[in-house]
Amino acid sequence: MSTLTKHYTVDTHSVPGLSETVASLPLSLAPAGQEPAQLAAIAGTPGWLERTREALDGGALAAVVSSPSAADGILSLPTDFAQRAIVEWSFASNPGLQTAAEATSSLRETAVFADIELRVPTETNFDDVLLDVLIAAGRVFGSMSPVRSLHRDKAGWHLASWLRGQASDVPVSFSIIATDAAPATLRLRLLTQDGGLSASVPSPATAEPAEVRITGPDGERLLPTLWETSRRVSWRRAVAVAAGEAVSDDLSELDGAISLAPKGMG
Amino acid sequence: MPPTKRSDEISSRIGVGFLGAGPVTQAIHLPSLSRLTDLFEVTHVMDVDADVAAAVASRVDAASSTSMDQLLGDPRVEVVAICSPHKFHAAQVIAACRAGKKAVLCEKPFAVSAEEAAEIASVSAETGVPIVVGAMHAFDPGWLAAEKLWETLPETAHTIRVSVVLPPNARFEDFATEVIARPAGGWPDYSDPEVIAATLEGGVLGLAIHDLPLVRRFVPTFDDLQVLRAEVVRPWGYVFLLRAGGRTIELSASVNATWKPDWTLEATGPDSTLRVTFTPSYVQAGSAVAEFTAGGLTKVAGPFDHNGYEGEWRRIAGIVHGTEEAPEAGALIEDLRFALVTVDGARAHVLEAAV
Numbered sequence: 001m002s003t004l005t006k007h008y009t010v011d012t013h014s015v016p017g018l019s020e021t022v023a024s025l026p027l028s029l030a031p032a033g034q035e036p037a038q039l040a041a042i043a044g045t046p047g048w049l050e051r052t053r054e055a056l057d058g059g060a061l062a063a064v065v066s067s068p069s070a071a072d073g074i075l076s077l078p079t080d081f082a083q084r085a086i087v088e089w090s091f092a093s094n095p096g097l098q099t100a101a102e103a104t105s106s107l108r109e110t111a112v113f114a115d116i117e118l119r120v121p122t123e124t125n126f127d128d129v130l131l132d133v134l135i136a137a138g139r140v141f142g143s144m145s146p147v148r149s150l151h152r153d154k155a156g157w158h159l160a161s162w163l164r165g166q167a168s169d170v171p172v173s174f175s176i177i178a179t180d181a182a183p184a185t186l187r188l189r190l191l192t193q194d195g196g197l198s199a200s201v202p203s204p205a206t207a208e209p210a211e212v213r214i215t216g217p218d219g220e221r222l223l224p225t226l227w228e229t230s231r232r233v234s235w236r237r238a239v240a241v242a243a244g245e246a247v248s249d250d251l252s253e254l255d256g257a258i259s260l261a262p263k264g265m266g
Numbered sequence: 267m268p269p270t271k272r273s274d275e276i277s278s279r280i281g282v283g284f285l286g287a288g289p290v291t292q293a294i295h296l297p298s299l300s301r302l303t304d305l306f307e308v309t310h311v312m313d314v315d316a317d318v319a320a321a322v323a324s325r326v327d328a329a330s331s332t333s334m335d336q337l338l339g340d341p342r343v344e345v346v347a348i349c350s351p352h353k354f355h356a357a358q359v360i361a362a363c364r365a366g367k368k369a370v371l372c373e374k375p376f377a378v379s380a381e382e383a384a385e386i387a388s389v390s391a392e393t394g395v396p397i398v399v400g401a402m403h404a405f406d407p408g409w410l411a412a413e414k415l416w417e418t419l420p421e422t423a424h425t426i427r428v429s430v431v432l433p434p435n436a437r438f439e440d441f442a443t444e445v446i447a448r449p450a451g452g453w454p455d456y457s458d459p460e461v462i463a464a465t466l467e468g469g470v471l472g473l474a475i476h477d478l479p480l481v482r483r484f485v486p487t488f489d490d491l492q493v494l495r496a497e498v499v500r501p502w503g504y505v506f507l508l509r510a511g512g513r514t515i516e517l518s519a520s521v522n523a524t525w526k527p528d529w530t531l532e533a534t535g536p537d538s539t540l541r542v543t544f545t546p547s548y549v550q551a552g553s554a555v556a557e558f559t560a561g562g563l564t565k566v567a568g569p570f571d572h573n574g575y576e577g578e579w580r581r582i583a584g585i586v587h588g589t590e591e592a593p594e595a596g597a598l599i600e601d602l603r604f605a606l607v608t609v610d611g612a613r614a615h616v617l618e619a620a621v
């Protein structure tokens with residue numbers, strides 16, 4: 001934010017639970033009144049792409065799309081619009097995951113195995129959460145070959161891929177597991193020839209930091225992480241985009257993840 | 267345990283004879299037995315290498331020989347521990363049963379084919395000699411505590427996952443080389459599907475086998491076992507995805523240059539989840555830790571003061587003294603069959619993918 005008095009309006013009714021986030025960023029955000037909101041909140045259910053286009057067409061400075069479903073034609077959105085669309089993921093947007101992504105770029109070359117596991121409540125529609133997993137994996141593991149579905153039933157979904165650009169095959173394993181034993185969590189590991197990275201990302205309902213650890217020959221390090229929910233981080237990014245301080249690349253990342261996902265999902 | 271021993275107690279100690287005195291005898295069993303001197307006494311050590319047999323025997327003040335018959339004929343040998351290479355296990359188990367010993371501890375795997383397993387089953391039934399297979403995790407107090415915590419999880423679990431990360435260990439290299447000749451100074455040629463299949467077989471029979479009996483507790487049947495993924499993890503390791511009895515089973519292992527081992531089994535159902543964290547192999551003191559979570563509440567058991575290596579021997583003492591039940595031979599055979607079906611499925615999967 002460039003000035004303390006400047007704030008952007010948000011329609012807090014369009015996405016459940018949003019008023020909390022707006023209240024927690026009182027200098028940046030304010031609930032919209034009768035006027036159209038300056039920052040659009042878009043639920044990621046089918047049709048989100050059209051709703052995003054309409055909102056930006058109608059004058060919104062930025063749009064935050066929460067957990068979008070797979071969609072066609074994402075890249076047909078004009079660049080100016082795409083750069084102002086922020087995607088909010090329950091897990092992949094966790095600030096700890098960003099930390100993990102930055103830390104792994106130097107580890108990928110020596111990777112030997114990667115896995116990622118999302119535990120979700122029973123009755124979750126796995127199609128609704130796969131893209132979050134693929135985005136998180138892409139951010140931390142890097143480029144992957146198309147993801148194959150190995151087994152799916154109501155208890156879980158198991159998928160497989162390989163890291164790309166490695167001298168030899170590095171298997172990647174994905175699992176989505178349905179259980180009500182404990183709140184949702186995402187765990188991932190990138191094992192290397194002499195250590196690796198592991199991350200445990202808590203449910204988006206909590207601001208509790210993700211735990212991200214790097215293990216190498218000298219020992220293990222817990223990386224600094226922030227107490228902030230993925231939603232609050234995403235809205236702060238929207239404020240930066242609206243203020244012209246940043247541009248978003250989230251939609252092309254999403255399009256990439258959709259093209260990796262097994263056909264017929266969504 | 268009494269701190270001092272009277273002479274009548276010493277004479278009541280159970281005499282143990284070893285067939286094979288390699289690293290497992292030296293680094294696993296002798297240290298475990300050194301903690302149980304009130305229960306056991308090593309009386310005879312046999313190895314085909316006379317120097318090894320003599321050197322190891324002298325450390326425990328036991329007789330040594332290079333002949334199995336000599337060891338089996340020694341009346342001071344009441345329990346036979348089989349720690350020779352895999353391929354000798356079945357014949358030695360059978361000979362020990364026929365020699366009328368009180369119990370047999372056989373290192374995993376106790377056979378390498380279904381035919382051998384069936385033969386063992388019939389000899390065990392005929393002679394009534396109890397057999398314990400050295401799958402130490404099954405005897406770990408942390409695992410035994412998990413059994414008490416897990417409520418209905420064996421019936422409800424839908425996903426079972428075992429993940430092993432181990433620092434380099436000459437023993438694991440041997441698993442890889444036992445079945446294939448390792449080219450001098452390098453790792454196997456993983457571009458050859460035959461080499462991949464052989465490596466995966468070494469992985470199942472050498473490493474995954476430790477936990478397959480535990481996994482099977484959550485898998486009611488495996489006649490329908492399907493291998494959905496079977497790949498090597500470099501430089502040595504594996505990743506398997508299996509379906510059996512309506513369960514999904516993921517097994518992964520990575521033996522790399524890390525200093526940080528991790529050996530975890532998880533079983534998850536709709537309402538509860540179990541996680542058991544084991545110590546690395548060759549570690550003597552201290553057990554696994556079990557965590558059982560249901561309704562957001564976690565119960566933790568362990569670590570306890572000893573682990574599964576010592577647990578095996580305590581179980582054998584109980585069996586010999588008649589205070590504990592011997593494992594059912596049929597269950598041991600099923601455990602082995604589970605491993606062999608996985609090996610066969612993995613081989614077919616790898617060779618099919620190659621065409």
Ligand SMILES: NC(=O)c1ccc[n+]([C@@H]2O[C@H](COP(=O)([O-])OP(=O)(O)OC[C@H]3O[C@@H](n4cnc5c(N)ncnc54)[C@H](O)[C@@H]3O)[C@@H](O)[C@H]2O)c1
Nearest residue numbers: 285286287288289290313314349350351352354373374547
């Ligand atoms: N429980 C565990 O944690 C664990 C760990 C590693 C290995 N193991 C198992 O233990 C067994 C032994 O492992 P190891 O690493 O000591 O094996 P090894 O092959 O290094 O040593 C076995 C010893 O047996 C001797 N030997 C060879 N042929 C023999 C025969 N016909 N009769 C008697 N002795 C013979 C060899 O001279 C050697 O000294 C293997 O089956 C292995 O799978 C168990």
